[in-house]
Amino acid sequence: MKRTTRYLVLILTMCLAYNCQTGDRNGSYSEGDWITFDLDRIKQRGKLIALTETSSTTYFLYKGNPMGFEYELLRQFAKHLGVELEIKVIKDWDKIFVDLMEGRADIIASNLTVTNERKKIVNFTEHHMLTRQVLVQRKPVNWSRMKRQDWEAALVRNPLDIAGQHIHVKRNTSFYSRLQSLSEEIGGKINIEEVQGDVTSEMLIRQVANGEITMTVSDENVAMINSTYFPNLDVATPISFPQKIAWAVRKESPMLLQELNRWLHQEKRTPHYYALYKKYFLNPKQSEERMSSEYSSLSGGKISAYDEYLKTYSKKIDWDWRLLAAQVYQESHFNPDAQSWAGAYGLMQLMPATAKRLGFDTITSPSQSIDAAVRFIERLDSYWAKTVDDKSERIKFILASYNVGLGHVIDARNLARKYRKDPEKWEENVDYFLRMKSTPKYYHDPVVKHGYCRGEEPYQYVRQILKRYQHYRNIISDEPVPSKSSTLMTAK
Numbered sequence: 001m002k003r004t005t006r007y008l009v010l011i012l013t014m015c016l017a018y019n020c021q022t023g024d025r026n027g028s029y030s031e032g033d034w035i036t037f038d039l040d041r042i043k044q045r046g047k048l049i050a051l052t053e054t055s056s057t058t059y060f061l062y063k064g065n066p067m068g069f070e071y072e073l074l075r076q077f078a079k080h081l082g083v084e085l086e087i088k089v090i091k092d093w094d095k096i097f098v099d100l101m102e103g104r105a106d107i108i109a110s111n112l113t114v115t116n117e118r119k120k121i122v123n124f125t126e127h128h129m130l131t132r133q134v135l136v137q138r139k140p141v142n143w144s145r146m147k148r149q150d151w152e153a154a155l156v157r158n159p160l161d162i163a164g165q166h167i168h169v170k171r172n173t174s175f176y177s178r179l180q181s182l183s184e185e186i187g188g189k190i191n192i193e194e195v196q197g198d199v200t201s202e203m204l205i206r207q208v209a210n211g212e213i214t215m216t217v218s219d220e221n222v223a224m225i226n227s228t229y230f231p232n233l234d235v236a237t238p239i240s241f242p243q244k245i246a247w248a249v250r251k252e253s254p255m256l257l258q259e260l261n262r263w264l265h266q267e268k269r270t271p272h273y274y275a276l277y278k279k280y281f282l283n284p285k286q287s288e289e290r291m292s293s294e295y296s297s298l299s300g301g302k303i304s305a306y307d308e309y310l311k312t313y314s315k316k317i318d319w320d321w322r323l324l325a326a327q328v329y330q331e332s333h334f335n336p337d338a339q340s341w342a343g344a345y346g347l348m349q350l351m352p353a354t355a356k357r358l359g360f361d362t363i364t365s366p367s368q369s370i371d372a373a374v375r376f377i378e379r380l381d382s383y384w385a386k387t388v389d390d391k392s393e394r395i396k397f398i399l400a401s402y403n404v405g406l407g408h409v410i411d412a413r414n415l416a417r418k419y420r421k422d423p424e425k426w427e428e429n430v431d432y433f434l435r436m437k438s439t440p441k442y443y444h445d446p447v448v449k450h451g452y453c454r455g456e457e458p459y460q461y462v463r464q465i466l467k468r469y470q471h472y473r474n475i476i477s478d479e480p481v482p483s484k485s486s487t488l489m490t491a492k
Contacts, residue, residue: 163188
């Protein structure tokens with residue numbers, strides 16, 4: 001009965017939050033829709049799935065690396081559990097609780113404010129941060145040539161003066177609720193302009209800076225970071241008391257909640273947590289550097305200086321260019337002068353003998369390095385296409401062969417067949433026997449022709465590339481991104 005009551009409360013809450021739109025999937029639940037999936041099953045699955053957004057405080061790319069305060073905390077917690085972390089990016093804030101309750105994620109970690117309405121739907125962890133809501137407004141056009149008291153006088157400083165203002169926020173957020181409450185408190189109407197759920201807080205902040213909208217509301221921690229990038233913004237007017245920022249889990253996940261709280265309680269008292277907080281919130285110079293770099297998903301949207309080469313050459317092998325970018329990062333961290341102890345060199349760390357077989361006497365430029373690597377991948381693909389039909393599986397065989405050599409992967413496949421595993425599947429089949437090639441039982445097996453192999457290295461090589469590729473897919477799209485210069489020119 002208690003469970004059914006909670007469903008009715010949630011349905012009512014969702015209806016209020018989404019304005020009871022007719023035919024909306026969010027307003028129609030049956031008990032079978034709910035997922036009971038707790039810590040034991042997460043560990044059994046070997047993966048923690050988290051919902052977060054792409055922003056300067058949660059999850060973004062910088063110089064090819066996934067970063068973010070909440071992302072790094074999540075990664076530490078997953079490591080604590082001994083499981084992998086999978087990030088799913090929030091596409092629509094209006095549906096985040098639906099996605100959680102229907103099992104598309106185990107946890108929401110996205111600068112989420114604890115509110116009484118939300119507590120009816122989910123359980124919140126111990127808070128990991130306190131912040132206030134602030135008004136984000138634009139300074140006068142010529143503020144930098146004005147005296148401070150003059151441009152201050154043009155801004156809203158008293159909450160009473162918010163009456164009559166037009167403020168853009170998303171409906172299903174704590175900002176919307178706070179503005180409604182503030183309107184009652186000051187006895188004046190605030191013109192709350194609702195925006196769609198796929199618009200992020202940082203998009204709205206950018207629109208204020210660019211003069212597209214007049215004001216928005218943001219958590220102070222997010223607003224402060226963005227004000228380092230947009231100096232024409234003012235974020236000094238608070239409209240709330242300090243509020244708790246926490247992670248959310250299903251009410252059907254009490255073991256996960258208990259473990260999260262235990263871990264957070266300890267983690268917040270460590271030097272690592274303080275260093276992480278300082279890295280993202282107390283170092284404005286680093287924040288500005290990350291937010292203004294063309295190799296940051298927060299502004300320029302590039303993965304590397306070689307994106308155009310990657311986009312061009314990846315077409316020859318019918319790969320997503322972001323996958324090729326992930327491989328380049330794994331090989332050289334985008335350093336064209338990288339050289340290994342074994343003599344491999346360049347962006348793609350090809351051995352001189354391999355480069356020569358591919359028609360290159362020397363490789364002197366990044367484009368040549370990528371070109372040569374793609375030719376090598378073409379040859380590997382031609383070989384594996386004969387035996388591995390599924391393209392996504394074949395890519396794993398190709399990557400491993402690129403790293404350790406074709407012969408060792410053939411050996412691992414032969415071992416998989418001998419021990420009645422699937423020779424066309426990588427995970428827990430061929431990759432297992434590649435790792436086992438470092439033990440005498442397997443590298444002395446009659447089906448093995450290429451002897452000993454440190455199989456852990458190619459195993460990790462494939463895993464790390466595919467993990468990084470997923471981050472690139474999460475954050476970097478194929479849509480053109482406005483250049484930093486054009487963005488800054490409009491931020492007056």
